[in-house]
Amino acid sequence: xxxxxxxxxxxxxxxxxxxxxxxxxxxxxxxxxxxxxxxxxxxxxxxxxxxxxxxxxxxxxxxxxxxxxxxxxxxxxxxxxxxxxxxxxxxxxxxxxxxxxxxxxxxxxxxxxxxxxxxxxxxxxxxxxxxxxxxxxxxxxxxxxxxxxxxxxxxxxxxxxxxxxxxxxxxxxxxxxxxxxxxxxxxxxxxxxxxxxxxxxxxxxxxxxxxxxxxxxxxxxxxxxxxxxxxxxxxxxxxxxxxxxxxxxxxxxxxxxxxxxxxxxxxxxxxxxxxxxxxxxxxxxxxxxxxxxxxxxxxxxxxxxxxxxxxxxxxxxxxxxxxxxxxxxxxxxxxxxxxxxxxxxxxxxxxxxxxxxxxxxxxxxxxxxxxxxxxxxxxxxxxxxxxxxxxxxxxxxxxxxxxxxxxxxxxxxxxx
Amino acid sequence: xxxxxxxxxxxxxxxxxxxxxxxxxxxxxxxxxxxxxxxxxxxxxxxxxxxxxxxxxxxxxxxxxxxxxxxxxxxxxxxxxxxxxxxxxxxxxxxxxxxxxxxxxxxxxxxxxxxxxxxxxxxxxxxxxxxxxxxxxxxxxxxxxxxxxxxxxxxxxxxxxxxxxxxxxxxxxxxxxxxxxxxxxxxxxxxxxxxxxxxxxxxxxxxxxxxxxxxxxxxxxxxxxxxxxxxxxxxxxxxxxxxxxxxxxxxxxxxxxxxxxxxxxxxxxxxxxxxxxxxxxxxxxxxxxxxxxxxxxxxxxxxxxxxxxxxxxxxxxxxxxxxxxxxxxxxxxxxxxxxxxxxxxxxxxxxxxxxxxxxxxxxxxxxxxxxxxxxxxxxxxxxxxxxxxxxxxxxxxxxxxxxxxxxxxxxxxxxx
Numbered sequence: 001x002x003x004x005x006x007x008x009x010x011x012x013x014x015x016x017x018x019x020x021x022x023x024x025x026x027x028x029x030x031x032x033x034x035x036x037x038x039x040x041x042x043x044x045x046x047x048x049x050x051x052x053x054x055x056x057x058x059x060x061x062x063x064x065x066x067x068x069x070x071x072x073x074x075x076x077x078x079x080x081x082x083x084x085x086x087x088x089x090x091x092x093x094x095x096x097x098x099x100x101x102x103x104x105x106x107x108x109x110x111x112x113x114x115x116x117x118x119x120x121x122x123x124x125x126x127x128x129x130x131x132x133x134x135x136x137x138x139x140x141x142x143x144x145x146x147x148x149x150x151x152x153x154x155x156x157x158x159x160x161x162x163x164x165x166x167x168x169x170x171x172x173x174x175x176x177x178x179x180x181x182x183x184x185x186x187x188x189x190x191x192x193x194x195x196x197x198x199x200x201x202x203x204x205x206x207x208x209x210x211x212x213x214x215x216x217x218x219x220x221x222x223x224x225x226x227x228x229x230x231x232x233x234x235x236x237x238x239x240x241x242x243x244x245x246x247x248x249x250x251x252x253x254x255x256x257x258x259x260x261x262x263x264x265x266x267x268x269x270x271x272x273x274x275x276x277x278x279x280x281x282x283x284x285x286x287x288x289x290x291x292x293x294x295x296x297x298x299x300x301x302x303x304x305x306x307x308x309x310x311x312x313x314x315x316x317x318x319x320x321x322x323x324x325x326x327x328x329x330x331x332x333x334x335x336x337x338x339x340x341x342x343x344x345x346x347x348x349x350x351x352x353x354x355x356x357x358x359x360x361x362x363x364x365x366x367x368x369x370x371x372x373x374x375x376x377x378x379x380x381x382x383x384x385x386x387x388x389x390x391x392x393x394x395x396x397x398x399x400x401x402x403x404x405x406x407x408x409x410x411x412x413x414x415x416x
Numbered sequence: 417x418x419x420x421x422x423x424x425x426x427x428x429x430x431x432x433x434x435x436x437x438x439x440x441x442x443x444x445x446x447x448x449x450x451x452x453x454x455x456x457x458x459x460x461x462x463x464x465x466x467x468x469x470x471x472x473x474x475x476x477x478x479x480x481x482x483x484x485x486x487x488x489x490x491x492x493x494x495x496x497x498x499x500x501x502x503x504x505x506x507x508x509x510x511x512x513x514x515x516x517x518x519x520x521x522x523x524x525x526x527x528x529x530x531x532x533x534x535x536x537x538x539x540x541x542x543x544x545x546x547x548x549x550x551x552x553x554x555x556x557x558x559x560x561x562x563x564x565x566x567x568x569x570x571x572x573x574x575x576x577x578x579x580x581x582x583x584x585x586x587x588x589x590x591x592x593x594x595x596x597x598x599x600x601x602x603x604x605x606x607x608x609x610x611x612x613x614x615x616x617x618x619x620x621x622x623x624x625x626x627x628x629x630x631x632x633x634x635x636x637x638x639x640x641x642x643x644x645x646x647x648x649x650x651x652x653x654x655x656x657x658x659x660x661x662x663x664x665x666x667x668x669x670x671x672x673x674x675x676x677x678x679x680x681x682x683x684x685x686x687x688x689x690x691x692x693x694x695x696x697x698x699x700x701x702x703x704x705x706x707x708x709x710x711x712x713x714x715x716x717x718x719x720x721x722x723x724x725x726x727x728x729x730x731x732x733x734x735x736x737x738x739x740x741x742x743x744x745x746x747x748x749x750x751x752x753x754x755x756x757x758x759x760x761x762x763x764x765x766x767x768x769x770x771x772x773x774x775x776x777x778x779x780x781x782x783x784x785x786x787x788x789x790x791x792x793x794x795x796x797x798x799x800x801x802x803x804x805x806x807x808x809x810x811x812x813x814x815x816x817x818x819x820x821x822x823x824x825x826x827x828x829x830x831x832x
Contacts, residue, residue: 010501013452032765034772036429064480085426093789132775245758342661349448356450359548373509
């Protein structure tokens with residue numbers, strides 16, 4: 001009864017410190033790319049999600065009827081909300097570049113990298129139909145991972161719905177939607193069975209050829225050389241060249257499908273190079289969504305990245321920030337000097353230091369032990385010397401201590 | 417159907433910028449006071465709240481039965497969760513100083529300063545029974561408001577359950593709990609009616625005297641001089657003196673009650689000096705809560721501050737940050753120079769600038785108009801000059817522009 005719910009997390013200070021560093025870095029990178037932060041409701045009309053994703057999504061939501069009889073849900077994704085927000089403001093200057101890092105909830109069986117409550121970073125560009133926006137979004141996704149230290153630890157796999165359609169048409173495939181649906185199952189069923197299903201729908205020769213195309217992975221030019229001439233291929237070459245200007249590399253992998261009715265062009269997923277975890281992030285172009293919510297038809301491209309897989313891969317790579325508490329200064333107090341100590345603590349706090357202070361009146365030995373356990377860099381001992389405007393400053397790492405004028409504390413502490 | 421829910425907010429970039437500044441400042445102040453950030457589930461077993469607050473709270477929650485048959489709720493407050501988190505870690509070093517700034521939800525009729533979804537900053541100290549922790553928490557609350565520019569715009573009203581009990585006992589009042597319950601209604605019913613109820617329960621003379629005591633507001637010493645000698649009064653004098661060392665002033669106001677079964681000592685509320693809004697924040701000591709959740713008996717003191725009233729009062733005082741978009745640099749692109757422009761944008765981004773870049777290929781005039789509307793401080797125009805390693809840098813405020821070597825851009829932009 002007094003346990004947290006399954007798939008939910010209690011984050012204690014040590015772990016929160018690490019998460020804060022990672023989350024701040026991600027948000028800072030989005031800002032550097034000229035994206036603007038927004039914030040959205042965590043609860044929406046359930047219908048908002050049904051319109052985009054159909055009834056299936058309802059199974060996976062924390063949804064309920066509220067006291068006013070409304071069918072509502074904790075948000076399982078941000079896109080419908082962002083599209084709703086975009087549709088309801090006609091005065092926005094395009095392009096619109098938005099990011100957000102909200103909590104989301106999905107009623108799924110919790111497992112490694114999948115929780116019932118998680119954070120998901122989202123970034124989207126609205127109002128640009130050209131490949132330039134796809135490149136900007138892809139570059140942001142990669143720069144976020146690179147700046148977190150994951151460069152070389154992941155592969156950005158890109159596919160394209162338009163190129164696939166072109167290929168299927170060239171091969172004479174008529175049941176294009178059904179073919180996509182089979183391709184989407186490629187990693188979930190045995191190879192033999194997959195090929196059989198593909199040939200059933202696309203025909204024997206075309207099925208075989210599609211299967212071969214799906215297994216080719218490489219640069220855009222490498223993959224195009226297997227496919228032959230392609231109109232859409234030119235756009236993807238341009239995308240690859242643009243990304244090279246950003247200093248980023250992608251892998252064309254036509255087996256990536258992601259959401260059938262939803263994406264309209266480029267789709268992408270960042271995958272752990274060691275193949276251990278599910279996708280780190282995923283996204284693509286979805287030009288038909290905003291109008292679903294009553295907005296003008298608006299080209300859109302974006303991605304989402306949950307925090308759970310990101311944490312797993314960063315921990316495996318040893319680049320998750322250290323999980324520990326931290327303060328700059330602990331103010332230890334000799335009995336009788338609490339008021340002076342408080343004044344000194346406030347002075348240091350106003351200078352921007354993170355300052356804890358004894359509140360217990362226990363022995364100096366115990367106070368310093370506490371200072372050590374909360375990882376204070378310095379302990380300031382306020383006692384008799386304060387009558388001459390001085391305190392003892394103890395470097396908690398080196399153990400060295402000296403008597404310092406209060407006015408010079410800042411200088412001493414900033415030394416290291 | 418495609419509207420947001422009543423009492424929920426869409427926060428667009430202009431407004432988000434202001435909120436981010438305010439929220440960051442609040443969190444920074446908490447860190448300066450040596451509090452450590454935690455993060456907690458937004459959904460909990462409903463029972464967790466019933467245990468602390470009784471059935472009444474259930475009426476005001478977004479609560480429901482999940483697909484696994486659990487009675488769960490969106491959190492309407494943080495204290496039960498924090499107490500649960502504390503109770504489930506026996507290894508924590510005391511004192512524990514935690515803060516958090518999560519979203520919360522209450523199913524109440526939305527009105528000015530009261531929303532169905534809101535943020536609430538929370539800070540608590542666990543493990544200190546003495547008034548020193550009350551002082552630290554009160555000082556943090558006031559420093560947060562002061563650092564936001566609200567100094568002199570609010571009054572910190574403090575009362576104390578122990579002092580009130582002492583007074584009531586001295587006056588021979590026997591039905592102490594019932595008397596508190598009446599006092600809690602003081603501002604909600606007419607004065608005459610209030611006095612009548614008080615006299616019904618406390619007796620005619622005592623009722624009159626209590627009513628007089630409740631209307632005295634001032635420094636601790638001023639109020640104590642009306643009450644006569646008091647044991648608990650000494651603690652409150654000490655609290656006032658300690659707060660003076662923090663540079664903070666409180667008003668003793670015994671009419672403040674706040675949560676009857678819940679608080680065990682000092683209680684406090686920060687009120688708009690102009691009396692226009694409901695309380696900005698409120699808190700107090702609650703030494704009996706942690707054991708409710710299976711923890712050791714643990715002294716505790718803390719407060720919560722919602723974002724809605726804070727925003728109202730800061731806006732009224734003209735100190736809410738300006739609501740506008742902001743980027744540092746917009747990179748405008750002459751046709752044919754997209755790759756060079758992208759490289760320059762990435763270089764500036766890696767230097768920490770917030771850089772937007774044209775993605776549309778529209779005319780330079782339109783690009784610069786966009787730069788103006790997103791409040792870019794500088795526009796960099798990448799064209800022919802880039803062949804000699806130069807770009808045009810345009811100060812968007814002054815309108816002045818000059819040709820600058822790419823290597824010197826950082827310097828030029830940092831000039832103002």
